[in-house]
Amino acid sequence: MGFCASCGYTLTGNENFCPSCGNKSVNGNNYTQSKKTFSYEFSSKLILGGNVFTPDRLNINQDGVTFLKRNKYLIGVDRSFLSFSDISYVKVDRRLISSTVIISSKGSRGIRAENFSISDAKKIEKIIRDNR
Numbered sequence: 001m002g003f004c005a006s007c008g009y010t011l012t013g014n015e016n017f018c019p020s021c022g023n024k025s026v027n028g029n030n031y032t033q034s035k036k037t038f039s040y041e042f043s044s045k046l047i048l049g050g051n052v053f054t055p056d057r058l059n060i061n062q063d064g065v066t067f068l069k070r071n072k073y074l075i076g077v078d079r080s081f082l083s084f085s086d087i088s089y090v091k092v093d094r095r096l097i098s099s100t101v102i103i104s105s106k107g108s109r110g111i112r113a114e115n116f117s118i119s120d121a122k123k124i125e126k127i128i129r130d131n132r
């Protein structure tokens with residue numbers, strides 16, 4: 001339960017919009033955002049020390065973040081998925097020429113994506129913060 005930020009109407013929290021004034025961004029829910037679909041893909045940079053055969057990949061869409069990482073035996077890919085609601089924080093550990101994106105989860109294991117370019121890491125951080 002909450003109140004419409006625009007007119008103060010009492011909301012149950014299940015509304016897509018305020019029944020009183022029509023405000024679509026009611027009480028912190030992201031109905032308007034989550035209906036939009038989008039998809040971004042980022043790859044770790046080979047020249048920065050990422051795996052030569054398959055770079056690690058980070059996909060972000062409207063549902064959350066998927067991290068695909070070649071496992072250490074090089075026989076498969078470890079896939080981790082975090083929905084935006086599971087993410088407790090995201091931060092970028094910035095090095096000289098590359099960055100590690102650390103995505104922390106409330107429940108399960110988080111994601112640690114290494115060797116991404118600094119500009120990609122910043123984009124990843126912003127997309128997650130905007131959708132969380």
Ligand SMILES: [Zn+2]
Binds near residue numbers: 004005007019020021
């Ligand atoms: Zn309202």
